[in-house]
Amino acid sequence: MGEERVELLKGTLDMLILKITALGPIHGYGIAQRIQQISRDFFQLQQGSLYPALHRLEDRGWLKAEWKVTETGREGKFYSLTRIGRKQLQSEVENWERLTGAVALILQTAE
Amino acid sequence: MGEERVELLKGTLDMLILKITALGPIHGYGIAQRIQQISRDFFQLQQGSLYPALHRLEDRGWLKAEWKVTETGREGKFYSLTRIGRKQLQSEVENWERLTGAVALILQTAE
DNA sequence: ATAGTATACCTCGTATATCTACCTATACTC
DNA sequence: GAGTATAGGTAGATATACGAGGTATACTAT
Numbered sequence: 001m002g003e004e005r006v007e008l009l010k011g012t013l014d015m016l017i018l019k020i021t022a023l024g025p026i027h028g029y030g031i032a033q034r035i036q037q038i039s040r041d042f043f044q045l046q047q048g049s050l051y052p053a054l055h056r057l058e059d060r061g062w063l064k065a066e067w068k069v070t071e072t073g074r075e076g077k078f079y080s081l082t083r084i085g086r087k088q089l090q091s092e093v094e095n096w097e098r099l100t101g102a103v104a105l106i107l108q109t110a111e
Numbered sequence: 112m113g114e115e116r117v118e119l120l121k122g123t124l125d126m127l128i129l130k131i132t133a134l135g136p137i138h139g140y141g142i143a144q145r146i147q148q149i150s151r152d153f154f155q156l157q158q159g160s161l162y163p164a165l166h167r168l169e170d171r172g173w174l175k176a177e178w179k180v181t182e183t184g185r186e187g188k189f190y191s192l193t194r195i196g197r198k199q200l201q202s203e204v205e206n207w208e209r210l211t212g213a214v215a216l217i218l219q220t221a222e
Numbered sequence: 223a224t225a226g227t228a229t230a231c232c233t234c235g236t237a238t239a240t241c242t243a244c245c246t247a248t249a250c251t252c
Numbered sequence: 253g254a255g256t257a258t259a260g261g262t263a264g265a266t267a268t269a270c271g272a273g274g275t276a277t278a279c280t281a282t
C-alpha cells in the first residue's frame with residue numbers, strides 16, 4: 001500500500017493549529033481530524049505531537065481552552081484563538097511565505 | 112535597522128546544501144555564501160549549523176569531500192554530490208513540494 | 223610591524239519540537 | 253462482551269539548528 005510516513009517540518013505545527021482554531025472553537029481531537037481532512041490525508045497528526053503543542057500554545061497565551069460537551073455527547077476541551085494568538089498566526093504565516101519564497105529561489109537555480 | 116532573525120525550518124537545511132552542491136563542487140564556506148546570495152540575504156547560515164550538516168551528509172554518502180586550493184589560494188574542503196546524493200535531493204524536493212502544497216491547502220481555507 | 227577583517231575549518235552544549243509508545247476513559251456497534 | 257472510535261493525556265528518545273567558542277591563514281590599512 002502507499003504507506004507514506006510524512007513528518008511535519010518542525011516549526012509548522014503551531015501555525016497549522018492556530019489556523020484551524022481561527023475557523024472557530026474546536027477541541028483537540030477535532031483539530032487533528034480537520035488538519036488531516038483539509039490536507040487530503042497528507043498530514044496525519046499524532047496525539048503525541050498534538051497535545052503537547054496545544055498546551056504550549058495555551059501557555060503562551062495564543063489559545064484559550066474551555067471544557068464543553070461535543071456533538072457526540074462527550075467532554076472535550078475546546079480551544080479558541082486569543083487576540084494575541086491571531087497576531088501570532090498572522091506573523092507566522094508571513095514568515096512562512098517569505099521562507100518558502102527564499103527556498104524556492106534556491107530550488108529554482110538552474111543546474 | 113531591519114534586523115530580522117531568520118531561522119531555518121528544521122529539515123530544510125540538508126535539501127538546500129544538496130541543491131547548492133548539485134551546481135558543482137564547492138567548499139563549505141562557499142555554500143553558506145551562495146545560500147545567502149541566492150536567497151537575497153534572507154538565510155544567513157551559521158557555521159554551527161553548516162559544518163555539522165556537511166559531516167552528516169558526507170557520513171550518509173550523499174556528499175563526498177576533497178581538499179583543494181580555492182581561487183584565493185587557501186585550503187578548502189570541496190564537496191560534490193554523489194549519485195545517491197542526487198537521488199536523495201530529488202526525493203527531498205518532491206517531499207518539500209507535496210508538504211508545502213498541503214500546508215497551502217490549510218492556509219487557504221477561508222475564515 | 224601590527225592590527226583588523228575576511229576567509230576557511232571545526233567542536234561543544236543547549237533548546238526545541240516531533241515522534242513512538244504507552245496510558246485512561248466513555249460511547250457505540252457487532 | 254469484544255472491538256472500534258472518540259477524547260484526553262504523559263514519558264522518553266531522537267534529531268537538528270543555534271549560539272558561543274576555538275584555530276589558522278591571507279590580505280589591507282595604518
